[in-house]
Amino acid sequence: MSEQNVQDIAKAQAFIAANNIKLIEFVYVDYNGIARGKTITVKKLGNHLTSGIGITRAMFGMNSHDQLQDIMGMTAVGEVRLIPDLSTLTLVPSVKQVATVMCNHYKTSREIYEADPRWLLQNVLKKYENLGLKTIGTYENEFIYFKQNNEKEFEVIDEHPCFAMNATDIFYEMLPDILETLEDSGIDAEQYYPEAGFGQHELSMAPTDLLSAADNEMRFKRVLQTIAKQRDLLVTFAPKPILKTEGNGGHIHLSLWNIKDEKNALYDANDEMKLSQLGKYFVGGLLKHIKAVVALTCPTVNSYQRLQPGEWSSAYATYGQDNREAAVRIPSTYWDNQENSMNIELKASDASANPYLAIAGILIAGLDGIENKIEPGQPVDVDPAALSDKQRENMGIVQLPTTLSEAIEELVNDQYFKKEIPNKLLEAYYKVKKSEVKLYEGFAPAKIAEMHRLIY
Incomplete structure (x- = not known):
């Protein structure tokens, strides 16, 4: 030790x-x-x-x-x-x-x-360091506020439209406490806005090294939940806490930087998307293993109530620039800060995950892409759900797993992941997730959503 x-x-x-x-x-x-x-x-x-x-x-x-x-x-x-x-x-x-x-x-x-998730992430990060790369990133969380009605039942706090400024009041009232407490926890907040779901909001965190990003994810959720509870509210990060509105994503943004010259290794000024060849290899690896990765980034039964086509939850294994229905989004860079703002976003991710495992899974897949020069294919600039089955087949677009059971089978059968994740961790994770599948069998969809709402 x-x-x-x-x-x-x-x-x-x-x-x-x-x-x-x-x-x-x-x-x-x-x-x-x-x-x-x-x-x-x-x-x-x-x-x-x-x-x-x-x-x-x-x-x-x-x-x-x-x-x-x-x-x-x-x-x-x-x-x-x-x-x-x-x-x-x-x-x-x-x-x-x-x-x-x-x-x-x-x-x-x-x-x-060897069953420790935090150690797994630390170990993967060392492999990137051996390639001369450091990793920077953050979580981008969506969350929904609930209040108790006269019958002491929880209902969404409002049914505001997406980005509606008249929906900001409840959050603004809490904002001074939220920002101060986040700062006390070592977390810098960036952007806030009301999201598309009823009672749904989003507050992003500033990027940092990926181990700290995973630590911050847990602290961020605790801060938001603590301050909501003080006001007799419940805030949940569950992927699909209610079925009648949009679910909560926990998107992961990351970039790779050359340790030697401190340049963004994902950035290429001459590429149409500004994505470097190394970045394309990373995306290629991520897409190759994406069905295994989602077992770590979308790891609950409730995750697959959210991960559906046409729901802005990125249910297809593809990538594209600013395509919010692709599993991997390449965000457009900012005009006056192109190199520093170049990053990759995994949208097929939610906050019910262990963040160390989720980030480690992304990096493991990307590592295979970098080391074996895996091309990602052509980017997609349409919603894959709008294409016919034949069109998707011709473009090599497949749907992500539709159940947790399917996803965890993909994980344990992925030979590269079996090599990179310790047997004890993989076995335990598989059995724990299998037990979750069994536990929720027979429950009505609305009840599954409610149960996860209270856990997350």
């Missing part, structure tokens, strides 16, 4: 003292995209900043309803350690004297626990 940096320990201790911290959360994210962890008092902190906190190995075998699956090594016997990444230490939103820190899992033998 790598030793904690002495400077990081000193900074953490100074942070604890300066903020009069009494409790520290040791947090990780399970395969269901749920933040879990343990909390310790500062009085009893001792050497836990370096030696971590013990937790049962069984936790990665739990589904979203705490049903433990039959996975060897994830039983009542055995323990792992939650080792904090001290660079992530920050305040808990709207709670005094409590701090939170993101953790990696280690075995008691001091070796990394």
Whole structure:
């Protein structure tokens, strides 16, 4: 196990003292995209900043309803350690004297626990660094606000049109608290607008390194949910929390930068889309493995209630410039900032994902494209759903998986992913997701949406 940096320990201790911290959360994210962890008092902190906190190995075998699956090594016997990444230490939103820190899992033998999603992302990022590339990106979340009616039932807060400025009032009222709390959590917000769904809004985060982007995704959701709860509102990031309106995406934007000259490796001024050859290879790999990738980026039964043709949810395996019905969108660059603004967006993604697994999956697929020079084919500038089956066949456009069951089978049968993801992680993830499929069998679609609304 790598030793904690002495400077990081000193900074953490100074942070604890300066903020009069009494409790520290040791947090990780399970395969269901749920933040879990343990909390310790500062009085009893001792050497836990370096030696971590013990937790049962069984936790990665739990589904979203705490049903433990039959996975060897994830039983009542055995323990792992939650080792904090001290660079992530920050305040808990709207709670005094409590701090939170993101953790990696280690075995008691001091070796990394191979079922840990955060470690998987860190490992993939090192492979890009070995290619001379650093990764930058962020999540772009949509979310829906609910209020309780006189019967104490939750209903959407309003039914505003897309981008309607008269729908901003509820969000603007909360905005000072949201922005301040996000800033306290180390997150910079960028753009806000009311989205197309009833009660739906969007607030984007500034790009950062992709490990921090995954950490930020969990903190962002917590901030929004905490501040909504203080106002007797419920905000959900579930992919399809109600069936009568648009679902929530959790789109992932990323770019690749040459470490040596700090230039955007995705940018080519001479290309029509401004997308470099390396960028095209990355997209080629992503599209080659996209059916496996969505098992990680759209990982719930509810995800496939959203991922439907004609719903602006990008249900087809293709790409195009500013095509919001393609799984991979190449956003047009800004006139006065073309190189810096060049990025790739995966639209077939939502916020029920474990962000470490979701981002790792995208990068793994892109890595195959870069290393094996996989061309993405021709970009598509129409809604694939508007084409005939024959037209899509001629253009090589296939529909993404329509169920979670189909997606996870694609994941475990993808030979490249089987090589890049540790067996223990892949087996556990598969069984947990299979249990989710079984759990929701027989439920009415509206009930499935409601259950996910409360989890996410």
